[in-house]
Amino acid sequence: MSAPRSMRTPLGRVRNLGSSHSGTTDFWRQRLTAVAMTLLIIPVIVIILMLIGRNQAGAAQILGSLPIAIILVLFIVASTWHMRIGMQIVIEDYVHNEKIKLASVMANNFFCIAVALASIYAILKLSSGV
Amino acid sequence: MTARIERPLSPHLQTYRVTLTMALSIIHRATGIALYFGTLLFAWWLIAAASGPGAYANVQAFTGSIIGKLIVFGYTWSLLHHLCSGIRYFFWDLGYGFKANEREALTWGALIAGISLTVLVWIIAYTVGGGR
Numbered sequence: 001m002s003a004p005r006s007m008r009t010p011l012g013r014v015r016n017l018g019s020s021h022s023g024t025t026d027f028w029r030q031r032l033t034a035v036a037m038t039l040l041i042i043p044v045i046v047i048i049l050m051l052i053g054r055n056q057a058g059a060a061q062i063l064g065s066l067p068i069a070i071i072l073v074l075f076i077v078a079s080t081w082h083m084r085i086g087m088q089i090v091i092e093d094y095v096h097n098e099k100i101k102l103a104s105v106m107a108n109n110f111f112c113i114a115v116a117l118a119s120i121y122a123i124l125k126l127s128s129g130v
Numbered sequence: 131m132t133a134r135i136e137r138p139l140s141p142h143l144q145t146y147r148v149t150l151t152m153a154l155s156i157i158h159r160a161t162g163i164a165l166y167f168g169t170l171l172f173a174w175w176l177i178a179a180a181s182g183p184g185a186y187a188n189v190q191a192f193t194g195s196i197i198g199k200l201i202v203f204g205y206t207w208s209l210l211h212h213l214c215s216g217i218r219y220f221f222w223d224l225g226y227g228f229k230a231n232e233r234e235a236l237t238w239g240a241l242i243a244g245i246s247l248t249v250l251v252w253i254i255a256y257t258v259g260g261g262r
Contacts, residue, residue, distance in 0.1 A: 031220075031223065034216055034219075034220075035220075037213070038213065038216070038217065041209075041213055045251060049251070049254055049255060049258055049259075050258075052255055052258055052259030053258065053259025054259075055183065055186070055187075056178075056179060056182060056183040056185075056186035056187070057183070059179045059186065060179055060180070063176070063179055072176075079165075079169065080169065083162070083165065083166045083169065086162050086166070087162075087163070087166055090159065090162075090163065115169050115170065115173050118173050118176075118177060119169075119172065119173045119176050119177070121180075122173075122176040122177045122179065122180040123176060123180075125180040126176075126179060126180050
């Protein structure tokens with residue numbers, strides 16, 4: 001170990017330019033969305049079972065009803081948020097090249113936001129009956 | 131700044147004896163990744179329902195095929211297993227279930243519950259609508 005160039009202790013350095021106090025944000029949101037989905041999973045499965053064997057007109061009618069649309073939108077928000085965080089953890093664990101990691105994390109965000117917005121848009125369209 | 135020190139690395143997977151909790155940890159991650167891409171099917175289905183009868187018939191033709199059924203069955207199990215396995219993590223996050231017999235019981239419970247619920251959902255699906 002070479003001699004440090006500064007008299008400042010590592011602790012002092014960390015205190016001034018250290019933690020942004022957001023270290024547990026992803027952990028917390030992962031649990032928040034997990035609990036949300038645990039609560040929503042039974043209604044969501046019931047909705048999907050209600051749709052089995054129906055044609056498009058029947059499915060559109062059920063999906064367009066207000067409580068069902070709201071439950072599905074909530075589930076989509078929770079699940080896409082949850083999977084965005086989960087996939088980012090997987091990427092950070094296995095991708096060690098900084099540039100590829102950056103691109104992967106960005107692609108992950110694009111994918112999750114696109115899936116979320118496309119699904120929510122489809123539900124809104126069904127709800128408005130256009 | 132000091133030069134980068136070559137620190138010892140922790141040994142990777144192949145060094146360890148396979149244990150149940152370790153296998154389930156890997157399966158939790160694998161099912162999570164499967165569900166990630168499985169949302170494409172969910173989104174396709176919703177968009178098709180919003181698009182019209184032709185698009186919806188395409189989805190039904192796919193989910194009614196053997197490959198489609200296998201994918202949807204796999205998706206159902208991945209979802210329900212990830213759920214049950216995830217509930218296990220709630221116990222651990224809250225500080226419970228760390229004794230050897232407790233964690234084994236939780237892990238077996240998650241595995242069995244995931245498979246049972248999948249079978250149950252498919253029995254209901256076939257009773258209600260004869261598959262899709």
